[in-house]
Amino acid sequence: MPPVCPKCGKQAQTSSTRYGPRHSCCGLHSWDGKPLVDQATHDARQAAHAAFDQLWKVHGFGRKHAYRLLAEQLQLTKEETHMALMPMELAKLVPAAVDRILEKHPTEGKDPIVRAIEHIEKQFGPGAFRRGP
Numbered sequence: 775m776p777p778v779c780p781k782c783g784k785q786a787q788t789s790s791t792r793y794g795p796r797h798s799c800c801g802l803h804s805w806d807g808k809p810l811v812d813q814a815t816h817d818a819r820q821a822a823h824a825a826f827d828q829l830w831k832v833h834g835f836g837r838k839h840a841y842r843l844l845a846e847q848l849q850l851t852k853e854e855t856h857m858a859l860m861p862m863e864l865a866k867l868v869p870a871a872v873d874r875i876l877e878k879h880p881t882e883g884k885d886p887i888v889r890a891i892e893h894i895e896k897q898f899g900p901g902a903f904r905r906g907p
Contacts, residue, residue, distance in 0.1 A: 780810060
């Protein structure tokens, strides 16, 4: 069932998109029956997700662990870290929170082999692990 518009109180219109059902009304929109929000909120949530996803996609943190660290960093409950439901003001805080997580836990999410190579290169200089002349 489409969500109710917070501006006019009517049920939102539904259209099919490649991302699934899109609901819209009064310049607001959402997907999958989530509450309607404006484009600025969508943009802030997308930026939050892009920053957060780096923790588990690039830096190797477990996804659940990354969410726990984000909740801790922003002083939120696990449920409040769901970016698809975050208010814009909170979503805007996520990229800086991710930076703080990476500063506080710089090697936690890294593959053990990568950590070992970095340790060797720190001790013996860049390229110390490589073979050849």
